[in-house]
Amino acid sequence: MNLRPTFGIFLIPTKERKGFHDLSNKGREVILFIQQIPVVIFLVLGLMGPCLVAQDTPIPPRVKFQALLKEYQGAASSGKVLTDQERLAFVGQAYIQRDKIASKFVDLALKHPGDPIALDALLQAIWQVNTTPWPVEIVGRNNSWLRAFSILVRDHLGSEKLGQACMRLSPGFRKEYETFLRTVMEKSPSKANRGQATIALGNFLANRKQRVEIIKTDPMQSTAFENLFGKEYLNGLLQREPIIADREVEAILKLAIRDYGHVKCEDGGTVGDLAKASLFALRSLGVGAKAPEIEGRDQDGLLTRLGDYRGKVVVLDFWSEY
DSSP: OEEOEEEEEEOOOOSSOOSEEEEEETTEEEEEOSTTOOEEEEEEESOSTTTOOEEOOOOOHHHHHHHHHHHHHHTTOOSSOOOHHHHHHHHHHHHHHHHHHHHHHHHHHHHOTTSTHHHHHHHHHTOOOOOSOOOHHHHOOOOHHHHHHHHHHHHOTTOTTHHHHHHHHTTOOOHHHHHHHHHHHHHOSOHHHHHHHHHHHHHHHHHHHHHHHHHHTOHHHHHHHHHHHOHHHHHHHHTSOHHHHHHHHHHHHHHHHHHHTTOBOTTSOBHHHHHHHHHHHHHHSSTTSOOOOOEEEOTTSOEEEGGGGTTSOOOOOOOOOO
């Protein structure tokens, strides 16, 4: 219940002067002499019986969304320099806090299904992609994104914004990401969505395959992934032949080039460009593959070719400044 201002008039005798004392204008007093009658007028909140005015004003969905978004973005900033130990604790705190807010985004979408903000809220609910296998005891568990996926598939397969969400999921690892990407790729009425879902699925499978290869040689990583994503899911991936995984990725990337090559992505590139780059990486940049020829000038300005060091151990350091 909101209380709106109402006027209350009180008769108060005064010896100093006679007239109206208006205290309603931010404390400034205006004396109005009317028939020599001392009256003081107050602007008060309706807290008196006859002056009480109840008015329920609903908060617009977009206002609620912006408030949640501000809280969500603020959860990722500590506001100070942290030690390594403090940073680890903060990462866990940020993940848990964002997961809680993600659940609120889903609730907002469910409460206002017909409002355009519902889609924005659902997309924000799946925005946090756990690309790094932080220990589950640090980041916790939350399945609000599962609810978001279900509603997106049910109500928003045709929305052009869905392509952006698909691209966001490609570095992830969850089994449900693959299911969602395949659903959009196969069932969305939007060609743009299908195209972005296809390249995102190809990259998702390629990234997942690389991580599985790492897990095979690192027991600690294996335990972390198992705790986060499920033992059965991980065991199924570990038992799969790498060559079969590579063939599946290659087939999907070729499909992206053939059917969706000209589809524009949010970053300005095309699905075809991204798929060609991923296909080159799959074929030429895998562990054990022959390194492609590259050349560049060293700090002294001399032209250097990688092939000049063939047969030798070479460390390449790619870096940039911002």
